[in-house]
Amino acid sequence: MAELSVSVNGELTAAQVDPRTLLSDYLRDHLGLTGTHVGCEHGYCGACTVLVDGASVRSCLTLAVQADGRSVDTVESLASNGELHPIQQAFKECHGLQCGFCTPGLLMSVLELAATNPGCGRDEIREHLSGNVCRCTGYHHIVDAVEAALNSVREQGDGS
Amino acid sequence: MAADQAPRYFGARVARRQDDRLLRGDGRYVADISPAGVLAAKFVRSDEAHAVVAGIDIEAASVAEGVKEVFVGEDFADNEIRCVSSYAGFQESAQPILALDRVRHVGEALAMVVADNEYVAEDAAELVVADLEPLPAAVDIDTALDVGCAPLHPGWRDNAFVRRRATTYGFNEASSSAPHRVSIELHNGRHSGVPIETRACVAEHDPGTGRFRLHTTTQIPHLIRAGLSWALGVPESLIQVIAPDVGGGFGIKAQLYPEEVACCLAARRLSRPVKWVEDRREHFVAAHHSREHRHSVTGYFDDDGTILALEADIAVDMGAYSVFPWTATMDGGMAMGILPGPYRIHEYSVSSTSVCTNKTPYGAYRGVARPAACFSIERLMDQIARHLGVDRVEIRNRNLLADGDYPWRSPSGLIYDSGSLVESLDAVLALGDLEGLLKRQADARTAGRLVGVGLAVFTEQTAHTTQEFKQRGVPIVFGYETAKVRLDASGTAVVSASIHDHGQGLETTLAQVAADRLGLDLEQIRVEYGDTEQVAYGAGTFASRSAVLAGGAVTKAADAVADTLRQVAAHMLEAAPEDMVVETGRVSVAGSPSQFLETTELCRLIYQRPERLPEGVEPHLEASRTYDAHPGTGAYTNAAHLASVEIDPLTGKTRVLSYAVVEDCGPMINPTIVEGQIFGGVAQGVGSALFEEFLYDEAGQPLSTTFADYLVPVMSDIPDFQVAHLQTPSPHTIGGLKGMGEGGAIAPGAVIASAVEDALSHLVGTVTVDRLPLTPERVLGYIDAANGNGTGP
Ligand code: FES
Ligand code: FES
Numbered sequence: 001m002a003e004l005s006v007s008v009n010g011e012l013t014a015a016q017v018d019p020r021t022l023l024s025d026y027l028r029d030h031l032g033l034t035g036t037h038v039g040c041e042h043g044y045c046g047a048c049t050v051l052v053d054g055a056s057v058r059s060c061l062t063l064a065v066q067a068d069g070r071s072v073d074t075v076e077s078l079a080s081n082g083e084l085h086p087i088q089q090a091f092k093e094c095h096g097l098q099c100g101f102c103t104p105g106l107l108m109s110v111l112e113l114a115a116t117n118p119g120c121g122r123d124e125i126r127e128h129l130s131g132n133v134c135r136c137t138g139y140h141h142i143v144d145a146v147e148a149a150l151n152s153v154r155e156q157g158d159g160s
Numbered sequence: 161m162a163a164d165q166a167p168r169y170f171g172a173r174v175a176r177r178q179d180d181r182l183l184r185g186d187g188r189y190v191a192d193i194s195p196a197g198v199l200a201a202k203f204v205r206s207d208e209a210h211a212v213v214a215g216i217d218i219e220a221a222s223v224a225e226g227v228k229e230v231f232v233g234e235d236f237a238d239n240e241i242r243c244v245s246s247y248a249g250f251q252e253s254a255q256p257i258l259a260l261d262r263v264r265h266v267g268e269a270l271a272m273v274v275a276d277n278e279y280v281a282e283d284a285a286e287l288v289v290a291d292l293e294p295l296p297a298a299v300d301i302d303t304a305l306d307v308g309c310a311p312l313h314p315g316w317r318d319n320a321f322v323r324r325r326a327t328t329y330g331f332n333e334a335s336s337s338a339p340h341r342v343s344i345e346l347h348n349g350r351h352s353g354v355p356i357e358t359r360a361c362v363a364e365h366d367p368g369t370g371r372f373r374l375h376t377t378t379q380i381p382h383l384i385r386a387g388l389s390w391a392l393g394v395p396e397s398l399i400q401v402i403a404p405d406v407g408g409g410f411g412i413k414a415q416l417y418p419e420e421v422a423c424c425l426a427a428r429r430l431s432r433p434v435k436w437v438e439d440r441r442e443h444f445v446a447a448h449h450s451r452e453h454r455h456s457v458t459g460y461f462d463d464d465g466t467i468l469a470l471e472a473d474i475a476v477d478m479g480a481y482s483v484f485p486w487t488a489t490m491d492g493g494m495a496m497g498i499l500p501g502p503y504r505i506h507e508y509s510v511s512s513t514s515v516c517t518n519k520t521p522y523g524a525y526r527g528v529a530r531p532a533a534c535f536s537i538e539r540l541m542d543q544i545a546r547h548l549g550v551d552r553v554e555i556r557n558r559n560l561l562a563d564g565d566y567p568w569r570s571p572s573g574l575i576y577d578s579g580s581l582v583e584s585l586d587a588v589l590a591l592g593d594l595e596g597l598l599k600r601q602a603d604a605r606t607a608g609r610l611v612g613v614g615l616a617v618f619t620e621q622t623a624h625t626t627q628e629f630k631q632r633g634v635p636i637v638f639g640y641e642t643a644k645v646r647l648d649a650s651g652t653a654v655v656s657a658s659i660h661d662h663g664q665g666l667e668t669t670l671a672q673v674a675a676d677r678l679g680l681d682l683e684q685i686r687v688e689y690g691d692t693e694q695v696a697y698g699a700g701t702f703a704s705r706s707a708v709l710a711g712g713a714v715t716k717a718a719d720a721v722a723d724t725l726r727q728v729a730a731h732m733l734e735a736a737p738e739d740m741v742v743e744t745g746r747v748s749v750a751g752s753p754s755q756f757l758e759t760t761e762l763c764r765l766i767y768q769r770p771e772r773l774p775e776g777v778e779p780h781l782e783a784s785r786t787y788d789a790h791p792g793t794g795a796y797t798n799a800a801h802l803a804s805v806e807i808d809p810l811t812g813k814t815r816v817l818s819y820a821v822v823e824d825c826g827p828m829i830n831p832t833i834v835e836g837q838i839f840g841g842v843a844q845g846v847g848s849a850l851f852e853e854f855l856y857d858e859a860g861q862p863l864s865t866t867f868a869d870y871l872v873p874v875m876s877d878i879p880d881f882q883v884a885h886l887q888t889p890s891p892h893t894i895g896g897l898k899g900m901g902e903g904g905a906i907a908p909g910a911v912i913a914s915a916v917e918d919a920l921s922h923l924v925g926t927v928t929v930d931r932l933p934l935t936p937e938r939v940l941g942y943i944d945a946a947n948g949n950g951t952g953p
Contacts, residue, residue, distance in 0.1 A: 018279065025278075034192035035185020037407070039356040040440040044867035047356055075185035088183040092175050095832050098663030098840060100182030101189065101357040101407025122880065130874040133867075135356050135408050136663045138839030138904070139875045 006067045008025070008033070009077040011120035017064050023057075024048045026064035028075060035075040036105045049105035050074050057111045074106035078111070086156070087111060087149040096145030098136035106132040110146055114153040122147060164722075164742045169672035169682060170895075173832040176668045177682070178661070187405040190360040190377050191437045199228055201423060201436040202281035204271040204288045205446065206263035209299065209518040209860020210312070211292035213259055216271055220318035221287040226280035228430055230288065231272040233260040236425050239391050241416060245487040246633040250322045253313050253488070253516070255481035257391075257418045257425065263292065264312055264480035265520050266862055267445025269418060274426050274434055297518040297860035301454060301475045304517045312480065312516050319516045321478060321488040326496065327509040330354035334469040334507040338460030342543045347931045348479065348532045348909070349853035350452035353844070354526045357407020358438040359447055363423035367431050372424050373400045379409040379660050380485075380700030385692050386636060387416035387484045392424060403690040406662035410844070411524030411713050412447050413662070414702045416484040419446075444865045448523030449454025449854055452477040453495060453532035454907065459540045465548050465555045469507035470571075472499050472536065476529075478514050479521040485636050486524060488514050493632055494529035497572045501537040502581045502619040502798060503559040508571035518860045525842060526700060526905040530620060535932065538616040538910035543918065543928065552914070553594075556585060556617055575793040576619060580886045584800040584822045587826050591884050592802035592820030601804070605922060610807040611817070612919025617909035619798040622825075623708035623890075627792030629660035632944040638699035639704070640788035643713035643723050645674060649767040651760030652684045653721075655714055658698020659706040660690050663840075664901055665833040666706055670714050672829055677718035678725075679742045679759060696784055704899030707829060708795060712863060720783035728766055729757045787894065795890035795898040799823040801842070801907040805915040809943060812936035814850055814916060816879050819908075824886035825900035826893075831885065834900060839881050841904020847873045848905070849912035850933050920946045 005014040008031060015030055024041075027033045027050070039047035041060045048060040051073040078085040084092065087110050097103045109132050112118070120128065125146045126139070134142060181187055203215075218230040238258040244252050259270050262416075271288050275281035298312060300306035304319040311319055361376035372394065378384050381401040389396045406413060419436055427434040438447065453476050460469040474495045482488035492512035500508055545555040560581040561568055568576040597613045604611035621628070625639030642658040655674050661667045671685040678685075689695055698710075726740035729747040735742075739750045748756030763781060765772060770779040789795065803819045821838055828834045851871040856862040864870035872924030889896020909932050916939065917929040923946035931938060931953060 011735055020279070021893065024845070029194075033185070034189075035187075037189070037357070038191070039358070039407075040867055042440060042866055042868075044860075045440075075183075079184050084180065084183060089181055092179040095176065095836050097182055098180060098836060099355070099357070099406065099408040099667070100187050100663070101355070103182055104185050107183070125177075126875040130876040131355060133872055133874055135354060135410070135844070135872065136840045137836060138841070138843030139873075140839045140876045140881050141836055142875070143880070160696075 002065050004064055007071040009073060019063065019065055022060055022127050023062040023064045023067055024059035027059060033074050033076050037101055037104055039101065046109065047102050047105040049108045049132065051108055051112060054115065056109050075107055078107060079081045086152040087114065090149035090152065091145040094145035094148055095141045096137065102132060102134040106134065106142065110149060114150055118150050118154050165744065167676040169675050170829055171827065173830060174668065174672060174682060176665050177671060178667045188359060189405045189407055190375050193375050194435065195360050195362065195364060195433040197455050198433040198435050199274050199276065199430065200278040200281045201426060201434050202273045202278065202285040203269040203419065204273065204285050205442065206259065206266055206268045206270055206292065208263055208292045208294050209266050209297035209796065210295040211263050212295065213261055213270065214291040214391065216291050216519050217289040218271060221273055221284040224287060225731060226276040226283040227284045228274045231258060231426060233258040236422065238780060239421055239425060241391055241418060241421065241484050243482045243484040243487045244635055245320050245322060245489045247324060247489055251313065251316045253481045255418060256707050257421045265289045265518050266860060267442065267520055272422050272426060274430060275464065280504065299518055299856050299858060299860045301477050301515045304515050312518065315329065321482060321514040321516055323513050324492065325511040326572065328507045331469055331507040331509045335460045335471065338468045341458055341460045342540065342547050342601055343456065344539055344543055344928060344930055346536050346539055348451050348453045348535060350449050350853055351852035352448065352450045353410025353412040353849060354712055355408030355410060355412060358440060358443045359413065359417065359419065360437040361420050361423050362433060362435040363425065363427040364433045365428040365431065366713060371398050371400065373402060373418060374424060374801055375401065375402045377406050377413050378403045379406065379414045379662060379702055381690055382658060382697050383485050383636065383700055384416055384420065388421065388424060391421045401692045403660050404661065409662045410526045411450065411528065413701060415448055415523040428827065440867065441865050444854065444870060445520055445862050448483060449520045450522055450525030451532065451848065453491065453529065455536040456534065457536050457540050459544055461544055463677055465544055465550050465558050467503060467505050467559050469484065470500055470505050472510045474510065474512040476514055477517050477519065477522065479517055479519040480522045483521050483523045485634060485677065487634055489633060491522065491529040495533045497574055498530055498621065499533045499537055500570050501534065502561055502617050504538065504561050504565065505571055518888060519856065526841060527902045530906045531845065531848060532911050534616060534618045534906050535909045535913065536803060539913060539930065542914050552615065553585065553589065557582060559819050560585065560617065574621060576796045578888050579619055579696065579796050579798045580824045580888045581617055581619065581798050584798055584886055587886065588800040588802045588820050588822040591882050592818060593823055594802060597804045610919040611804065612915040612917065613804050614911040614913065614915025614918060615802045616907040616914065617800045618906050619796050620704065620903050620906060621794040622704035622797050623789050623893060624703065624794035625788045625792035628794060640786040641698040641709035641713050642696040642784060642786045643697055643710055643717045644782065644784040645714065645717040647678065647721055647763050649762040649764050651732045653678060653680060653846040655685060655687045655790045656695040657689045657714065658695050658700065658711045659710040660701040664701065664706065664837065665830065666710065669707055669829040669833060670710055673711050673714045674718045677715060677722055679744050679754065704901040708789060708897045708899050709787050711829065711897055713785050715894050716785035716787055717783040720785065721781050724777060724781055725759065725762055727777055729762055730771060732757055789893045791892065795826065795893050797825040797898040797900050797903055799903055799907065801911045803915055805912060805919060807916065807919050807939055812940035812943065814934055814939055816846055819879055820882040821888060822884045823848060823900065823903060826886050826896045826898040827887050828885065835883050837901050838883055838904040841902060842881060842908055843873050843878050845905040845908025846878060848932060849909045851935065853933050857884050909931055924948050
């Protein structure tokens with residue numbers, strides 16, 4: 001068993017885990033944060049994407065102990081005071097989700113994109129987000145949603 | 161009767177009701193459900209395609225720490241999945257829950273380890289040793305049908321589940337007197353829906369009452385209950401099936417699977433909940449495959465290109481077992497029916513063979529046989545155009561059904577109710593800017609680049625019910641869907657529907673329908689589905705029928721409830737019920753809007769002041785109705801697609817540059833949702849056309865078992881779409897609705913093949929693109945063939 005202490009969505013969590021425990025399993029099974037989904041467990045689909053110290057990682061390819069002493073953000077961190085995050089709002093308004101299974105991982109990738117490259121256009125959005133597979137939407141409405149989300153993030157940035 | 165107000169929600173692009181919870185991560189998918197005391201299951205699967213099971217050593221696994229039990233075939237020998245078609249000559253297969261004396265495909269489950277958690281179960285599964293004695297495997301259609309190939313199931317004559325044939329009366333004469341004929345053999349790769357959520361289930365059994373509860377990733381909860389009842393030998397009243405949020409289905413989750421039966425049986429044996437979450441590798445070898453068709457088609461036509469007769473021989477590689485509830489005949493039958501497509505073809509001769517092979521069993525996938533049928537007829541049209549030197553659009557216009565042709569009885573006996581084929585083709589050429597595409601193509605060619613334009617037109621049977629399924633020889637004839645509408649004393653409504661929503665947005669569209677009929681706000685309506693204890697019997701969601709059938713059932717049930725509102729309001733206002741109008745939030749007297757009762761007031765009165773009700777009115781606001789879209793032959797949606805592609809001559813990689821769709825699915829409840837369905841379908845179709853294939857080697861070993869070798873389209877593979885709608889109502893359905901969930905996925909194979917052929921057409925020799933997917937290696941093969949090197953792909 002390994003000692004683990006990791007901040008998840010701003011709260012410190014501590015546990016004894018089997019060292020082989022995946023971060024995705026730690027979040028889902030130990031902490032009950034089932035918003036993070038697992039679609040392939042081999043690092044391809046991106047459904048399990050979370051941010052570790054602000055950078056996106058595949059939680060299915062990351063051991064929980066690798067996050068020791070770090071800070072993890074999951075989809076559950078996005079909405080605040082009951083209000084959807086602007087990225088979530090954009091996905092809702094643009095019909096950027098159907099079954100919703102790929103959505104949490106995608107939202108976290110978009111959050112990273114908004115922080116690192118908020119000015120990118122449709123083609124760049126497609127390149128950046130090609131690590132998140134969606135089987136339902138055909139992507140068009142997702143690109144609409146990301147465009148709208150980046151716009152509103154930029155506007156907020158300008159305003160502050 | 162006085163007319164109610166115009167709809168507020170029908171036709172509106174309202175945002176989806178379910179999105180908030182899904183966006184917050186509050187969705188509740190099967191893998192998220194863990195009842196107290198739950199155990200984890202892991203299946204040990206065959207790594208041989210065809211073998212005698214000489215023995216399975218579970219000794220070490222059974223005593224491993226944390227393991228509760230290891231089950232093998234004999235433990236569940238009283239149970240099996242059997243789905244028998246009523247077609248003459250159908251040969252039955254019995255699919256064991258865990259393999260008995262034989263395995264018939266790689267991925268077939270041999271043993272089931274149940275343990276404290278998934279990690280322990282997976283470790284223990286590694287300790288199970290199966291002694292398999294390999295047998296020759298029948299991995300393709302020709303090998304399986306060869307007279308020298310031993311039948312894969314006991315007592316069989318050969319390896320055809322069924323062979324069928326049909327010929328119209330005048331076929332021989334029409335074909336023999338035709339001045340021209342063109343033949344082509346077409347191959348569709350084996351692939352499937354591959355939802356991002358894999359399969360999963362959680363089984364519970366209550367020893368006290370004998371009741372089972374199964375949470376499972378399914379599109380068809382009631383049919384799963386029926387299938388489980390057969391497989392378990394337990395009446396349906398003791399089985400509850402719940403499909404909560406489901407992460408995409410596309411048909412793959414519309415079959416009963418052995419794992420669902422196994423988890424129920426294990427939960428009963430162990431008196432503990434048993435949970436199984438499929439891993440992706442299992443999904444590729446054990447979740448049902450689809451799409452692998454081979455069609456030989458011949459078109460007979462006159463000097464103008466008018467088709468005089470059509471001949472087709474269809475073979476479908478159905479894998480090892482007949483699946484519940486569709487049987488192993490669905491794809492072959494569907495292809496026979498729809499192959500003549502949108503064209504005015506009178507004479508038709510068709511045969512079809514559903515072939516049993518040592519591959520993963522074959523189930524439904526979005527479009528069911530229609531993508532292959534569209535690929536065949538549209539490829540044939542392109543070849544006829546080339547043969548006569550006529551333009552591809554022109555040859556279609558000469559043969560497409562026109563407005564005056566409806567209702568059209570196709571040579572396979574389908575009744576096309578309505579459509580706008582010529583108009584949709586015309587419209588897509590404008591929307592996708594054919595002229596501009598051709599200009600850019602000419603410029604690209606001058607620059608030495610390979611750019612092509614492709615198109616296809618199709619008609620799609622949707623919302624077909626009893627009449628259609630009766631003819632398909634399935635053991636359960638599905639048709640109708642059911643909806644219950646209940647208004648409560650606080651004036652809010654619950655709609656319970658027998659369909660399932662796993663992305664299609666029915667939670668929203670059915671609320672739109674109900675809100676209009678009841679004069680309520682969308683927020684006042686909750687839609688529930690997925691739990692067999694909660695909603696009335698119905699088939700579920702598949703075959704582009706849920707909005708039409710559940711929408712119709714909701715309309716009927718809501719109208720019945722609205723009638724009670726009218727009756728009571730009329731009584732209170734001393735007016736005639738037929739003069740009452742349902743408006744937003746109130747029921748008023750036609751022509752005197754100041755005379756009204758608020759709906760909430762009426763609701764409270766009906767439940768809580770029964771003494772004030774008129775005689776004969778019961779104090780409740782609830783109605784359940786079924787709807788089957790009589791006559792059940794289907795509402796025909798049509799569409800035309802136009803795309804352009806560019807091929808990299810060095811790598812053979814094809815890139816889709818533009819894609820336009822004009823679709824006519826009649827009136828739309830929510831156009832945004834319709835467009836989302838079209839886009840999603842087209843992207844899956846692009847996957848079918850360019851990337852996706854379950855490859856096997858000669859020994860029956862699957863070569864595509866991770867996302868690294870089974871490629872699905874990612875965001876950079878798919879262009880922005882252009883979409884426009886026509887709205888020809890169906891004469892057969894409430895509101896004129898037609899289904900459209902599958903349509904997007906039907907044409908892309910045909911469109912992209914046409915575009916690739918066009919891109920290569922100015923090279924030295926012509927090539928005929930006859931095979932999907934068009935992977936870079938295949939395209940390089942076509943380029944070599946066109947340049948006069950090599951023999952093609
Ligand atoms: S589940 Fe981690 S990448 Fe697919
Ligand atoms: S919304 Fe279903 S996988 Fe993306």
